Amino acid sequence: MIGLEDLYREIILDHYRTPRNRGELETPPAQRVEGFNPLCGDEIIVYLQVDDSGVIDDVAIGGQGCSISQSSASMMSVAIKGRTIEDARKLIVAFKGLMSIHETEIGGDGSEAALGIELEGAAEDMKLGDLEALRGVVKFPIRIKCATLSWNTLAQALDEAAAA
Amino acid sequence: MTLPAAIKSDFPLLDQQFHGHQLVYLDSANTSQKPQVVIDAMADYYEHTNANVHRGSYELAVRATAALEGARAKVASFINANSDSEVVFTKNATESMNLLARSWAETNLSAGDAVVISEMEHHANIVPWHMLRAQKGIELRWIPVDQSGHLDLSDLDRLLDGAKLLSVTAMSNVLGTLNPIAQLSERAHAAGALMAVDASQYVPHVPTDVQALGADFLVFTGHKMLAPMGIGVLWAKAELLDAMPPFLGGGEMILNVTKDGFTTNEIPWKFEAGTPMVAEAVGLGRAVDYLSELGMDNVRQHEVELTAYALRTLTERHGDKITIHGPTEPAERGGVMSFIYGDVHPHDVAQVLDQSGIAVRAGHHCAKPLMDVLGANATSRASLYVYNDKSDLDKLADALSAVDDIFSF
Secondary structure (H helix, E strand, O other): OOOHHHHOOHHHHHHHHOOOOEOOOOOOOOEEEEEEEOOOOEEEEEEEEEOOOOEEEEEEEEEEOOHHHHHHHHHHHHHHOOOEHHHHHHHHHHHHHHOOOOOOOOOOOOHHHHHHHHHHHHHOOOOOHHHHHHHHHHHOHHHHHHHHHHHHHHHHHHHHHHHO | OOOOOOHHHHOHHHOOEEOOEEOEEOEOOOOOOOOHHHHHHHHHHHHHHOOOOOOOOOHHHHHHHHHHHHHHHHHHHHOOOOOHHHEEEEOOHHHHHHHHHHHHHHHHOOOOOEEEEEOOOOHHHOHHHHHHHHHHOOEEEEEOEOOOOOEOOOOHHHHHOOEEEEEEEOEOOOOOEEOOHHHHHHHHHHOOOEEEEEOOOOOOOOOOOHHHHOOOEEEEEOHHHOOOOOOEEEEEOHHHHHHOOOOOOOOOOEEEEOOOOEEEOOOOHHHOOOOOOHHHHHHHHHHHHHHHHHOHHHHHHHHHHHHHHHHHHHHHHHOOOEEEOOOOOHHHEOOEEEEEEOOEOHHHHHHHHHOOOEEOEEEOOOOHHHHHHHOOOOEEEEEOOOOOOHHHHHHHHHHHHHHHHHHOO
């Protein structure tokens, strides 16, 4: 039988109680992107500051929501801080893989599909660390959207940072 | 004991376990479970009566038509309509409200005309008016909700000044508040406006008399009153329906069609384009019979007693942690209890309760403007119906303690 201990791991509750990188960053230079889960009203705000060499030198998380969405956002902020945009993208793919979500984006010329496959391969080497604790969410399918809300918001913030 | 003690056994779905616990279903404001007699009536229709209605000349088709129209008559009687022709079958209450907005309101309202609703409306009684505002430039005005969960009517005269329609829920799906519909109808009419009522949470739980409510339009849905999903009702005064243009065009809603145009059928069929949901109507008719056999006064009394027990038990057991929204007096409310437990997010509360086999809803309950008033992004909601009893509420109170075990910090 699936138990709540599979979902509410101690490290998840720790990030929920004591969220890391909580707050705001000045925009600009930071990017600010909001993400909503219309089903439950959960809301995540990702502030992302990327330096000239494409490294995420600061990140902050705002918004409110359940233990899963908030702890996932907190762990994500720790995992991406100091990484390059490219590595953050690989992390997104790796994390979604952990959530049993395998996406292949197909662009008009097919180039995006190639990138998707490439990312999926590269993502296999990514260490998810504490994020592994969210693995149990897959057993509670309704909560997968809670866990991925911050990551989808991050993906949008990375696109905006890369375009800036 | 106002309802039969063994009533749970009428509902086969309730007799199953989740996560090793007997199901405790506390989400009837979302959708109700179905008694065996309703399930049987629908199966029997398909086994013995199914044919398309209002078309065939053979005996089977005559019986199918009689089944549909018989269900309409039961519904009309259940809400004390003047005539069966005032009962229009739709897909659900949302479609009924859209029919009202797209047919009556679109025809009768012009730019600058006001529709008055309240802050405790379901999105079904908000979004159609937003759409009409975008389309025609109508004005949308809001009756505020006070801290006790009641409508604040202190400014109603000003809100109704020049308004064409007042459209308000009879019972809040979040707070459980019963609104003074008869009084609101009187005030609306005095101001020259018509009165529409969202009775989705009311008709299933409270004896309903559209004459006594003084309404012009009233919408509700079958699936919240022991009937299947896929059938709803728009009730309106015959003279209003007569003057309204059709909503959907096609078969059934016409008297004649030529290459130049069409003439519409009589009410209510004018609003029922295409093959209708006959089995669902039969199910609704049987649900109405079932509720009538229980007696709607008994249903209401059962829920008042159970709501009083719930408010008392939850407050006694978890008083320092739990905040229950809405009126504190059971006679002023229905059995819908939205609550916040400590600082634990409602989704986490619902998840922990599910592990004990308890089904409650968590979220914004399709009432986001009200959530803003409450200062919450979401609540947990336990809602009652005929098959619930005190033991269900004891189990809810027990299981809430498990929320503490995981999230106390």
